[in-house]
Amino acid sequence: AFNANVAAAQSALNAFIVATPEKALEAARATDAKRAKGEPLGKMGGVPIGMKDLFATKGVQTTAASHILEGFTPEYESTVSQKLWDAGAGMLGKLNLDQFAMGSSNETSYFGNVISPWRRNDGGNAALAPGGSSGGSSAAVSARLAPAATGTDTGGSIRQPAAFTGISGIKPTYGRCSRWGIVAFASSLDQAGPMARDVRDCAIMLEAMAGFDPKDSTSLDLPVPAWEAGLSGDLKGKKVGIPREYRMDGMDADVAASWDAGIAWLKDAGAEIVDVSLPHTKYALPAYYIIAPAEASSNLARYDGVRYGLRDLPDGAGLQDMYAATRAAGFGAEVKRRILIGTYVLSAGFYDAYYTQAQKVRTLIAQDFKNAFTLCDVILAPTAPTAAFGLGEKSDDPLSMYLNDVFAVPASLAGLPAMSVPAGLNREGLPLGLQIVGRPFDEQGVLNAGLAIE
Numbered sequence: 001a002f003n004a005n006v007a008a009a010q011s012a013l014n015a016f017i018v019a020t021p022e023k024a025l026e027a028a029r030a031t032d033a034k035r036a037k038g039e040p041l042g043k044m045g046g047v048p049i050g051m052k053d054l055f056a057t058k059g060v061q062t063t064a065a066s067h068i069l070e071g072f073t074p075e076y077e078s079t080v081s082q083k084l085w086d087a088g089a090g091m092l093g094k095l096n097l098d099q100f101a102m103g104s105s106n107e108t109s110y111f112g113n114v115i116s117p118w119r120r121n122d123g124g125n126a127a128l129a130p131g132g133s134s135g136g137s138s139a140a141v142s143a144r145l146a147p148a149a150t151g152t153d154t155g156g157s158i159r160q161p162a163a164f165t166g167i168s169g170i171k172p173t174y175g176r177c178s179r180w181g182i183v184a185f186a187s188s189l190d191q192a193g194p195m196a197r198d199v200r201d202c203a204i205m206l207e208a209m210a211g212f213d214p215k216d217s218t219s220l221d222l223p224v225p226a227w228e229a230g231l232s233g234d235l236k237g238k239k240v241g242i243p244r245e246y247r248m249d250g251m252d253a254d255v256a257a258s259w260d261a262g263i264a265w266l267k268d269a270g271a272e273i274v275d276v277s278l279p280h281t282k283y284a285l286p287a288y289y290i291i292a293p294a295e296a297s298s299n300l301a302r303y304d305g306v307r308y309g310l311r312d313l314p315d316g317a318g319l320q321d322m323y324a325a326t327r328a329a330g331f332g333a334e335v336k337r338r339i340l341i342g343t344y345v346l347s348a349g350f351y352d353a354y355y356t357q358a359q360k361v362r363t364l365i366a367q368d369f370k371n372a373f374t375l376c377d378v379i380l381a382p383t384a385p386t387a388a389f390g391l392g393e394k395s396d397d398p399l400s401m402y403l404n405d406v407f408a409v410p411a412s413l414a415g416l417p418a419m420s421v422p423a424g425l426n427r428e429g430l431p432l433g434l435q436i437v438g439r440p441f442d443e444q445g446v447l448n449a450g451l452a453i454e
């Protein structure tokens, strides 16, 4: 049934880059066989999921939604996807995303934008962005094409699309999920996580995805907690911090109202609400848009026409010409913009003024959270400053696109677990999300607060 829905919805949503119905069926059959033999089915036994096309999948094209990787078929499987298959899940297909996960609307994909299944309640049919970069994942789960999907989050790419489409998604503590076999964007920030209908499904799937991996030098060597078994919406004795600096002037009234409702729900669940301060919040976005492009410019140096999909070799061209032609044809405009910014901020003469300075700001932001967590257990804030915007509305204005990440980026810079859960609709009938940020390794606290809200 899921395979049929994926095929039927493709022209309306463009959520998938390739469908792999046989893989989903294979997992279903394997699960049936286990059931017949009375063997344990695995945490994700038979569950068909969507895989963001940033995860290397053996024998199945992996593109990062970029022309430069078109036709690249990995000989290996990413650790996270392998763990999901080992837990019994099956792959419905590879999901569309912003090219190299750079974007907040899924409009930078070489394979066309994803269309959110949501519409405003104004009787019109204006197409909306599903958020990004995990826009294929959010659209697929929200349209019920998949019960769950993988996402990755470098500066909000799990949380913001989840908020835009009324689903849940968690970015665990940096290092919980192995980055091995995930196409690298900004290695000190990239983190995988689940996107699903509700908090419980996220807990189940995160258990299957997380765990130490010697192939990733930043992988956390910690046991995976039993998050699902630990779920409890009772927050008695817990303190929830409300960061003063996130109440920005001119904040969208519906977003502010949903935040107030969230505060009331957490109080009802027994939590005590406290005021906290994250004084360096206003520097998070500028620091992120230096650090992430800097790392990207380095990571993307490997796409040269030699090792992966695309090769543009003009007649009589030498090696340098091939590099230039391949990269000119293969990367999209946003990717080129990031490479240029990253190369600039890392260049001799500018390095200290931009990159070193941004790293110092990053430390201050992490310190802000550390101080706040002496007063509270989790922090509650909106996931994004607005509900979903229209396709094309921000695509010509990178700065206004970047501003949409304002609430998501600080937790990424600090490496903290952060989740978005649905928190009602705005006046236009569009979903809003609330974000819960926790202490390092306290996914349980984050999930439990999410459960109290959903």
Ligand code: GLN
Binding pocket: 101, 102, 103, 104, 132, 133, 152, 153, 154, 155, 156, 157, 158, 185, 292, 405
């Ligand atoms: N929107 C942010 C960016 O464009 C975050 C992307 C992400 O988390 N992958 O960089």
